Amino acid sequence: MDPDGDPARRVRGHGLGLVVAPVLRDYVVVDIETVPLVGTGPEQDIREIGACRVEVAPDGRHLVAERPFHRLVRSEMVSSVWGSGLSSPSAAAVDVADPDAGLITCQAALEGLAEFCAGRPVVAHNGRLHDFVVLDAACRRHGVPALHDDRLDSLDLAHIAAPRIGIELRPNADGSMPPASRSLDDLAAWFDVADPRRERHRAVPDAELTVLLIERMLKTIAGSEPVRQLQRQILQTGRNPWARFLEPPPADGSLLDCLEADTARMADSSGLSSDPTSRIGRRAVHEAGIHARAAVRLDEASVLAPLSPGGALVTGEGRAFRAQQREMAAAVLVALADGSQRESRSSTSSAGRLAVEAPTGTGKTLAYLVPAVACAQARRRPVVVATHSKVLQDQLLTDIETYRKSIGDIRCVLLKGIANYVSVGYLDAAIEAGPEGPIEALALAIMAGWATQTATGDWDDLSISQIEAAFPPVRELRTRLSVDELREFATDQADRLCFYRCALDGISTADIVVANHAVLVTLDRVVEEASHVIIDEGHNLEDGATSALTETAGSVALTALLDCVAHAVSGAGVLRRYAAACGASPPHERVDEAHDALVQCRRALTELGSHVVDYVRGRTEVTVAEAASFGVSYRLRPGLDTGRAEFARARRAARALADHLRRLSGCLALEPPMSALGTRHWRHIESELGGAAFWSAAERAGRGVAPRPRRCLQAAVCVPRASVVEPSEAGVGRYRDIGRGCR
Incomplete structure (x- = not known):
């Protein structure tokens, strides 16, 4: 059935039969600029309202009407929290100096916005936690009917299109970089549609940029990649409101097929990411089994050269040579190295054991990381670095990235407790069974896209805090879809693709295993396969072990x-x-x-x-x-x-x-x-x-x-x-x- 010629289309329901869904051809994007009235709650002083009517063309373009809705709103603030004067001097100055400056009452602006929307679906970026909440509170204050309930948050699309965000985040599994955040500016930079001439934090320009980003995000999700088709299938099955903008996939898919196709494509592609720290997990295991590494002799001068005067890790902006750092690195090297592999022995340690206490600013992480990598590559056995917490594990990966950029190749595996990993089998089963409503459909669509982008499968790599804040049951979904046990041998496709299994399998081929104290005391395999163990923040080991056990x-x-x-x-x-x-x-x-x-x-x-x-x-x-x-x-x-x-x-x-x-x-x-x-x-x-x-x-x-x-x-x-x-x-x-x- 042609969606262009018929107001309804047939949607394939996974286990739900055929569903008839209307085609959404027009909507309104709203943006507001506010100043807090009371704290950071919904009671905000609305200073500007902007809105755009949008029509979706048959070719997928989102066309903005020529005349947007724009109102400058007179401040509702009477006195500041200090007891006198206005808390918004600039707004007050405009009111007093020019009564005809175009400012209207908040009530009049809200009534005009409702008339402009005229029953159309309303979209706002982060509207669920800000714009819609503030507008509803203002409507209650002024006795104005609230906007109708057909509301959408473009932040949902941003989560589906980009489930991973962060400035220092490791690249996606295919080598591409995620956006820094899901703000309008960062998304515009990620989609390469940023306009330096745009007025930032102005209602109409922000609304127009939101329209452009919605168009780009919908085109991304409407792609032909297997995972994008799977995401559309999930949204259609769960009847998520955004499914009205998307054509159903040509055939039902499964997460396992998407991951298998992605793994095969990554293995066959000559454009595989050159970033080893991004391949922590199943991609790392695949590549690590191919390339053998030659053993190297542990010559102190060559190993510690990066930390010596003029070395790669002590030169450049914000870096400096630190004698204490090199002294610590030398002591660690002696503790890690065998006498047969050493050309000099000026050891301050005993029987391969060393305890180091150093003040902040010494550069302890690189001081033990440099000799640890050298030792691991010489013996072809990993060195385990156990930090106190998962947060410190992520910080250590940042230092590993610094090492890689300055010195060269390093293979590492990030290993956390079993419950920190998504279960590929459980996630695939949940998708196969179908989501229990629009919210679960949104969460499963995000998780499906994330599973093909993450290199670790670690829940901390999934950035959906805003979705969880609005819908607490999503956090329970994480719990339900976590790995809870691991069979000794992989018995099916889901077992073979399991992120936790691949992390464990990657221990033997890694240089550095980034673990934490809890994993160190509960998982014997970590110690058994390692040549040495480095315990960072060792004074917290007892507390970490007590908590874990x-x-x-x-x-x-x-x-x-x-x-x-x-x-x-x-x-x-x-x-x-x-x-x-x-x-x-x-x-x-x-x-x-x-x-x-x-x-x-x-x-x-x-x-x-x-x-x-x-x-x-x-x-x-x-x-x-x-x-x-x-x-x-x-x-x-x-x-x-x-x-x-x-x-x-x-x-x-x-x-x-x-x-x-x-x-x-x-x-x-x-x-x-x-x-x-x-x-x-x-x-x-x-x-x-x-x-x-x-x-x-x-x-x-x-x-x-x-x-x-x-x-x-x-x-x-x-x-x-x-x-x-x-x-x-x-x-x-x-x-x-x-x-x-x-x-």
């Missing part, structure tokens, strides 16, 4: 876990997905029992929190107002506190909660429907439920694994009673159950 559960975590089974408000969760997998077959009888157990768990959790908070309030004599203002913490002492008669109600509530959790865990042992048996969709659901082969609570404790309802429910029952209590101002309280030494 300690099991915790609390009210917030348990609430999130119960929501994974079935959300308290929307009902979305694994039980709904199981019922959908059953299709026409009647769901298992335990599903109803699971819903009942879920209600009992939530009630018992609330009662336990209330009783514990009442006990703490009595012991500390802290009022609700004091707790709300300053907070309060109280450690429950086994026997001394838990044995008191006043704590009896909390003990009974804790036992009741444990009983209901056991019951719910048993209800989640559901049998697969015959129609879904063996499919990727069912394997995903089976993993969420806990599957047939459960790990015990002790085996899974403290490993940072993404929660799977039945497994985590079993673990939660085994956790000792509450030992830390943090009452909230509402009196319900948040408490944390802390177990110790669970590994």
Whole structure:
């Protein structure tokens, strides 16, 4: 059916049959310029409103009407927070000096904007968190009807087109660079449509630039690449509003096919990125197995030349030779090198062990990185560098990039805890099953595009904080789609493409393994395959190990876990997905029992929190107002506190909660429907439920694994009673159950 000649088109629904969707041919782009009235909330003083009517031509061009809507708005501010005078002097000066300067009241401007939009869909860049929120608040203040609900945020398109952003971010897997951010200016620079003559932070020019970016982003998503077709399929299936601008793909696709095609293209292309730090993961493993590296002798003068006077790492803007840095590097080299490979031995270390304490500014990272790379390349075995946190891991990669640019090739693997990686199989299964609504469709479309661009599969590489701020369930989707276990051998296509597996496989072929303290103490393979281990921020190792090997559960975590089974408000969760997998077959009888157990768990959790908070309030004599203002913490002492008669109600509530959790865990042992048996969709659901082969609570404790309802429910029952209590101002309280030494 020709979309140009018919107001409706047929859209292929993945498992949903045929859907009729209208073709969107015109819309309005709005931009506002504001000054805060109260803090940073929605109460903003609107100073300028600009809007453009846009028509979508048959060839895909977005044509702006000749006369845009433009209003300069008189300030609503009367006095500043200091007690007198206007808080916007420049605006006041215009009002007083020239009453006819074109300023109108905010109410008149809002009424004019509503008339200009005339029922058309309204688009704004970051409108969901700013423009629409501020306009709605202004409409309420002035008693003006709000704009209609057909609203779109062009920031959604920016996330789909560019799921990775950052100034210092490593390149995409294909070597292209992501945009610095998703602001209008940075997107314009990325799409090469920036105009230096444009007036920045003016309503109409910003609205016109938004139209141009929408056109470019839609053309990008409408591309013929397999992943772009998959993104359109996801948006159409989930009936996301932006799907109205896009033609459906010619055929259904899968994420696995996109990743396989992308990997093959990367291997065959002669234009493969020359940046080794960008190929951390499956691309790195593929290339690293091809090129053998010759061993090198560890001559101190040549190894430390980059850190010596005139060296590559101490010359240039912002760099200088530091004697302490070279001294530290020499000591590290002695500790790492074998006597047979050394031409001089002036060691200050003993038996290959060295502890270094140096002040800030010494340049410790490069001081250990330079000899570590030399040692790894000489022995053809990796050196592990374990930082205290994931943030420091990312900073270390920046230093590795500095090394590569100044000295030469270096192969590294970024390794974090298993739950930090997206599961290719789970993501593919979620796409195959179809999104549960427009928001999940948006999230899955973003994640599908990101999976083909990221070289690591590490969730920290995905930049969707604005989407998660607007839609908290998206964060739960991350949890559901994280890797939770790794088979010993790859048994299918998803296993072979698993980012976490490829990171582990890349250890043996890397020069540097960038790990953290938690990974160091929980993953034996990291130490077994390395020649040496460098522990950065070593004074934090004990705390990192304690945290990694300690099991915790609390009210917030348990609430999130119960929501994974079935959300308290929307009902979305694994039980709904199981019922959908059953299709026409009647769901298992335990599903109803699971819903009942879920209600009992939530009630018992609330009662336990209330009783514990009442006990703490009595012991500390802290009022609700004091707790709300300053907070309060109280450690429950086994026997001394838990044995008191006043704590009896909390003990009974804790036992009741444990009983209901056991019951719910048993209800989640559901049998697969015959129609879904063996499919990727069912394997995903089976993993969420806990599957047939459960790990015990002790085996899974403290490993940072993404929660799977039945497994985590079993673990939660085994956790000792509450030992830390943090009452909230509402009196319900948040408490944390802390177990110790669970590994």
